Amino acid sequence: MTKHNLIADVLRLKSERKALILAHNYQLPEIHAVADVIGDSLELALAARKATEPVLVMCGVRFMAETAHILNPDRTVLMPDINAGCPLADYLTPELILKTKEEYPQAAVVVYINSTAACKAVADSVCTSGNAVKIVKSLPHRQVIFGPDNNLASYVQSVLPEKEIIPIPEGGHCYVHMQFSPDDLVEVKAAGISIIAHPECPEEIRTYADHIASTGKMVEIAKSGDRWYICTETGMLERLCVLCPEQSFIGNEDAICADMKKTTLQELLVCLRDLSGEVKVPPEIMDGARKSLDYMLSVP
Ligand code: 13P
Ligand code: SF4
Numbered sequence: 001m002t003k004h005n006l007i008a009d010v011l012r013l014k015s016e017r018k019a020l021i022l023a024h025n026y027q028l029p030e031i032h033a034v035a036d037v038i039g040d041s042l043e044l045a046l047a048a049r050k051a052t053e054p055v056l057v058m059c060g061v062r063f064m065a066e067t068a069h070i071l072n073p074d075r076t077v078l079m080p081d082i083n084a085g086c087p088l089a090d091y092l093t094p095e096l097i098l099k100t101k102e103e104y105p106q107a108a109v110v111v112y113i114n115s116t117a118a119c120k121a122v123a124d125s126v127c128t129s130g131n132a133v134k135i136v137k138s139l140p141h142r143q144v145i146f147g148p149d150n151n152l153a154s155y156v157q158s159v160l161p162e163k164e165i166i167p168i169p170e171g172g173h174c175y176v177h178m179q180f181s182p183d184d185l186v187e188v189k190a191a192g193i194s195i196i197a198h199p200e201c202p203e204e205i206r207t208y209a210d211h212i213a214s215t216g217k218m219v220e221i222a223k224s225g226d227r228w229y230i231c232t233e234t235g236m237l238e239r240l241c242v243l244c245p246e247q248s249f250i251g252n253e254d255a256i257c258a259d260m261k262k263t264t265l266q267e268l269l270v271c272l273r274d275l276s277g278e279v280k281v282p283p284e285i286m287d288g289a290r291k292s293l294d295y296m297l298s299v300p
Helices: 003-017 041-050 062-071 094-103 117-121 132-138 150-159 182-190 215-222 235-243 265-274 283-298
Strands: 019-024 037-039 055-059 076-078 108-112 125-127 143-147 164-167 194-197 227-231 248-251
Touching: 003 019, 003 265, 019 041, 019 062, 037 041, 041 055, 041 062, 041 283, 055 062, 055 265, 062 076, 062 117, 062 283, 094 108, 094 117, 094 143, 108 132, 117 283, 125 132, 125 283, 132 150, 143 150, 150 164, 182 194, 182 227, 194 215, 215 235, 227 235, 235 248
Parallel strands: 019 037, 019 055, 055 076, 108 125, 108 143, 143 164, 194 227, 227 248
Antiparallel strands: none
16 A cells, blocks of 8 residues: 555544544654644643543554553543553663652652653652753752653753752663764854754753753744754654754754654554554552642643
C-alpha cells in the first residue's frame, strides 16, 4: 500500500472509531499528517485530559499513553506500538524513590513525566521539561528528590540555588541528548547561529544555549530569530521547518530516539482497525499517580 493510501485509510478508520490521535513532536512526519494534536509532553497530557472522544491513540512512548489514561481513565487509550518505551524513564523505580525518601524524610519527591506510572504514584508531583523549575519552586520543601533525569535536575538546581535538589538515580540520562558536542557549538556560535537546547542536555551543552526549552516552547522561541541550532531529537528539526518556514534550522541528524520512531502508519492503521495496543494503568497505582499529575496541573 502506498503512503498516500495508508494515510487515507487511517483517516477513514479514525473517523469510524471516533478516535483522537495525539502525536509527540518527535514522531515521523507521516504520523503528524494524520494527528489531531501534535505537541510536547505537557501539551499532549492536557489534550488527553480534556478529550471527549471514546478512543485516544497515543503516538509517542509508553509514559505518554499511561499519563493519558491516568488523566482520562474513562477513555480507551491505545498505542500503535506498545514496545515504544523511554529508556530514561526506565532508570527509576518506586523502590529507589522510597529508599531515598527514608534518607531524606524532609524532602519532597518530584518525578519527571518521563517516568513510569508506578513512580508517579509515590511522588508528590510530576513535572515536564517546560515546567520543572516552576513545580520545584512551588513546593515549600527546601530539599527535593528529583528523578530520573540528572541533567534536568542539574538545570533546575542551577535556576533555583535556594533549593537542594537530590538527583536519583545516579547516571539517569537520555542517550539522545548526549549526542551534541561542545566543539560543534563553538563553531555554530562563531557563525552567528543561535542555539536552543532541551533541558535534558548535559550542562556542558546547556552552557552554550541562548535558550533552554521544552520541544513545545522551542516553536515560540524560534520565531524570534532567523538561524537556529537545535539540541534535541532530530524529528524536531522537521517539525520546526513546518511551523516556522521563515527560519532555518540545523542540528545533529544522529540524535535519533529509536523508540519515538517505532510508530508507523501501518501499525497505526492496525491499531485503529483492531482497537489493539490498549494501555491501562493498574487500579492500585492510579490514584497516587493522578494526585501527582493533578498537583503539577494545579500550579498556576
Ligand atoms: P518534551 O516534553 O519537551 O517534548 O520532552 C519529551 C522528551 O521525551 C524529550 O526527550
Ligand atoms: Fe525518552 Fe530520550 Fe526518547 Fe525522550 S528522546 S522519549 S527522553 S529516550
